[in-house]
Amino acid sequence: MSRVLMxxxxxxxxxxxxSGLKCYFCYPITPQGELVEYMAKELPKRGGVFLQAESExxxxxMVYGAAAAGVRTMTSSSxxxxxxxxEGISYIxxxxxxxxxxxxxxxxxxLGNIAPAQGDYFQATKGGGHGDYHLIVLAxxxxxEAAELVRLAFExxxxxxxxxxxxxxxxxxxxxxxxxxxxxxxxxDIPERPWxxxxxxxxxxxxxxxxxxxxxxxxxxxxxxxxxxREIERSEVRWEEVETEDAEILLVAYGTMxxxxxxxxxxxxxxxxxxxxxxxxxxxxxxxxxxxxxxERVKTxxxxxxxxxxxxxxxxLAVEGRAETPFYGELGGVVPxxxxxxxxxxxxxx
Numbered sequence: 001m002s003r004v005l006m007x008x009x010x011x012x013x014x015x016x017x018x019s020g021l022k023c024y025f026c027y028p029i030t031p032q033g034e035l036v037e038y039m040a041k042e043l044p045k046r047g048g049v050f051l052q053a054e055s056e057x058x059x060x061x062m063v064y065g066a067a068a069a070g071v072r073t074m075t076s077s078s079x080x081x082x083x084x085x086x087e088g089i090s091y092i093x094x095x096x097x098x099x100x101x102x103x104x105x106x107x108x109x110x111l112g113n114i115a116p117a118q119g120d121y122f123q124a125t126k127g128g129g130h131g132d133y134h135l136i137v138l139a140x141x142x143x144x145e146a147a148e149l150v151r152l153a154f155e156x157x158x159x160x161x162x163x164x165x166x167x168x169x170x171x172x173x174x175x176x177x178x179x180x181x182x183x184x185x186x187x188x189d190i191p192e193r194p195w196x197x198x199x200x201x202x203x204x205x206x207x208x209x210x211x212x213x214x215x216x217x218x219x220x221x222x223x224x225x226x227x228x229x230r231e232i233e234r235s236e237v238r239w240e241e242v243e244t245e246d247a248e249i250l251l252v253a254y255g256t257m258x259x260x261x262x263x264x265x266x267x268x269x270x271x272x273x274x275x276x277x278x279x280x281x282x283x284x285x286x287x288x289x290x291x292x293x294x295x296e297r298v299k300t301x302x303x304x305x306x307x308x309x310x311x312x313x314x315x316x317l318a319v320e321g322r323a324e325t326p327f328y329g330e331l332g333g334v335v336p337x338x339x340x341x342x343x344x345x346x347x348x349x350x
Contacts (some may be wrong), residue, residue, distance in 0.1 A: 003178055003179065003180050003181075004178070004179060004181065005141070005177070005178050005179070005287050006143065006177070006179045006181075007034055007173070007174060007175070007176050008143045008146055008168065008172045008173045008174065008175055008176075008177075009031075009032050009033070009034035009035035009038065009104070009174070010034055010035065010038045010150060011143050011144075011146055011147045011179045011181070012035055012102060012150055012166065012168075012173075013034075013035045013038035013039050013042070014038065014042075014147070015042055015146075015147035015148075015150035015151060015181060015182060016039075016041060016074050016100065016150050017039075017046055017048065017184075018151075018183065018184045018185065019150060019151045019154045019182070020072045020154065020184075020185045020186050020187065020190050021043065021048055021072050021073070021074055021154075022047070022048050022049065022066070022071040022072055022073065023048065023049045023051075023062075023063075023066040023071055023072075023073040023074075024043055024048065024049070024050050024051070024073070024074050024075065024076075024109040025051050025052075025053055025058075025059040025060075025062040025063055025066070025073070025075050026039070026051075026052055026053065026059055026075055026076055026077070027052065027053050027054075027055055027056045027058075027059050027077065027081060028052065029056075029077055029078045029080070029081045029262050030078065030106070030114045030170075030172050031078060031104055031106060031114045031170035031173050031174055032076050032077065032078050032102065032170075034173070034174075035076050035102065035104075035173070036052070036076070047213050049066075052209045053177050055084070055246065056077055056081045056082075056084035057084055057085070057087070057088065059075050059077075060075060060084075060085040060086070060087075060089060060092070061088050061091075062075075062144055062299060063075050063088070063092065063099050063101075064088060064091060064092050064097065065101045066099075067092065067097035067098060067152055068095070068097055068196065068208045069197060069198060070193040070196025070197070070198055072098075072099075072100075072154055072158075072190065073099050073100075074099060074102070075098040075099070075102070076101070076102035076103075076104070076211060077099075077101075077102070077103060077104075078103065078105065078106045078114075078170070079103065079105050079106050079108050079112065079117075079119070079120050080106075080108070080110075080111060080112070081103070082103045082120065082128070083123070083128070085101070085107070086123075086128045086129035086164065087129055087130070088129075089101065089128065089129050089163060089196045090127070090129030090130050090131055090133060090136070090210075091131035091210040091298060092163050092210075093102075093127075093131075093134075093162065093163055093225070094131065094133065094210035094221065095134070095210040095223070096161040096162070096195075096208075096210065096224070096225070096228075097161065097163070097186070097206050097208070098154075098157035098158045098160075098161055098162070098163065098164075098309075099157060099163050099164075099277065100150065100153045100154055100157060100163075100164050100165075101135070101163060101164070101165045101166070102165070102166045102168070103124065103165060103166070103167050103168070104169060104170055104173040105117050105118060105119065105120045105136035105167065105168070105169040105170070105226045106169070106170050106333070107119070107331075107332050107333035108120075112332075112333070113332070113333050114170055114332075114333075115170060115332070115333020115335075116169035116170040116171035116172075116256050116306060116333060116335060117169060117170075117306045117307065117331070117332070117333050118169065118255060118256075118257065118305050118306035118307045118311075119306070119307045119308070119331075120167065120333050121129065121167075121283065121305070121307060121310035121311050122310050124137045124165055124167050124283060124284070125137050125283050125284040125286070126313075127233065127246070131224070132222060132226070133225060134162070134229050134232075134266065134284050135162065135163050135164060135165045135235065135284065136153070136156050136157065136160070136162055136163070136164040136165070136232065136282070136284065136285075137164075137167050137269075137283040137284040138153055138164065138165070138166055138167065138238075138281065138282060138283075139166075139167050139168070139255045139258075139280060139281060139282075139283050140150060140166065140168055140172060140255065140281075141172070141254070141256065141258040141259040142172070142177060142281065143172065143175060143176070143177035143179055143254050144177060144178070144179045144180060146166065146172060146244060147170060147179050147180075147181060148182070148296070149166055149281075150166060151182050151185075153165075153166055153285055156232075156236060158190070158191045159191070160228055160231070160232055161195075161228070162228060162229075162232065167255070167283060168255060168256075169200060169255060169256050169306070170180070170333075171256045171335065172255065172256060172312065176230065184277075188270050191272070194206075195208070195258075197282030232285055233285040233310060236268045236282060236285055237282055237285045237286070237287050237289070237290075238280075238281040238282045238287075239278055239280050239281055239282070239287040239290055240258075240277075240278070240279040241276065241277070241278055241279075241280060241290070241294075242262055242265050242276060242277040242278075243265050243269060243275065243276040243277065243278070244276035244277070244278065244294055245276075246274055247274050247275055247276030247294075247298050248273075248274040248275070248298060248299050248300070248349055249273070249274070249275050249276070249298060249299065249300040249301075249302060249345060249348050249349045250275075250276050250277070250278060250291075250294050250295070250298045250300070250301045250302070250323075251265065251275065251276070251277045251278070251302050251303075251304055251313050251341075251345075252277075252278050252279075252280070252291065252301060252302070252303045252311070253277065253279060253303070253304040253305060254279055254280045254281075254283060254305070254311065256306065256335065257304050257305050257306055258277070258279035258280075260304075260335075260336070260337075260338055260341065261277050261304055261341065262277060262279075263278070263338040264277075264304075264341045264342050267308055267338055267339070267342050268342060268345050268349070273345060273346065273349040274349065275345055275349065276294075276298070278290060278291060278294060280311075283311070286314050286318070287318075288314070288317065288318040289318075291315060291318035291319060292318050292320065292322070293321065293324045295318065295319040295320070295322040296322055298323055299323055299324065299348070300323055300324040300325075300326065300348040300349075301315060301319050301323050301324070301325050302325075302326050302327070302328065302344060302345065302348065303315045303325065303326075303327045303328070303329075303339055304327075304328050304329070304344075306329065306330050306331070306333075306334075306335065307329055307331070308329055308331060309327050309329055310318060312325070312326045312327045312329075324348065326344075326347075326348065328341060328344045
């Protein structure tokens with residue numbers, strides 16, 4: 001491990017290169033421009049391919065091609081750019097191709113602004129394109145965690161042949177923190193891809209397709225996907241708990257709001273308010289069961305996010321009426337202070 005002070009965007013790029021990334025395709029957009037710049041500078045020097053496409057649509061289809069050829073591949077963008085990639089992401093999901101997609105969320109809808117927001121939760125976790133599919137969605141709350149989750153994203157994507165997304169925001173992308181970067185992956189440790197289209201000399205040809213014109217055939221392709229998703233839900237849920245043992249109110253927050261909520265828990269405890277935090281690390285699969293268990297013994301589950309309440313819907317599904325489920329959110333790139341959220345906590349404790 002090497003420890004270095006890095007901006008979030010650059011740490012993600014370096015972690016991806018060290019994870020065996022061979023092809024990166026992009027179209028520039030803030031607030032993840034530094035990620036693009038770092039890839040342009042570093043990836044070709046280390047045996048990879050950097051290509052700035054003519055559009056986000058072109059970039060995601062290049063990812064499709066490189067993934068089908070069996071190499072670790074990645075793209076990154078921010079909210080409007082990710083929207084343009086949705087058709088290609090749906091194709092990649094149905095073709096069962098591993099890849100990593102980074103979304104540094106910004107304010108929206110529409111063009112919005114470059115301030116941090118969390119309004120892309122539905123798009124990321126519910127399938128932003130057409131059809132019945134999911135991405136594995138990982139939500140870092142610090143720069144070091146972002147670097148760690150990049151390696152995990154490649155590993156899980158390879159394991160299940162499902163695209164994986166790093167869902168962060170402009171704050172995590174722009175802030176600088178000390179990072180322990182992972183050691184470069186040994187190419188021998190990257191799983192083989194017997195399904196890849198690498199030429200059929202000496203073996204039967206492989207065919208990668210995202211469709212079947214016959215309804216029965218397409219149904220079978222969908223059933224394979226659904227079986228894969230059920231296995232991911234059983235095996236890959238990740239979350240963090242802070243001071244939940246005796247909590248009377250439970251905060252649920254992810255990403256940037258997850259790190260702010262940790263400070264809220266500390267401040268609340270200093271006032272004698274029994275407050276805890278559950279921070280989802282996988283947004284899909286979502287930690288329904290851990291929240292459900294905690295809701296059996298807390299009075300209130302307060303969802304805090306930088307949206308109008310998108311994750312709140314999943315929290316309420318998890319709680320199933322076992323506790324109160326109020327919501328506090330901000331929009332447009334406004335980031336609340338810990339003291340502002342503490343005011344909300346005081347309403348429900350004591």
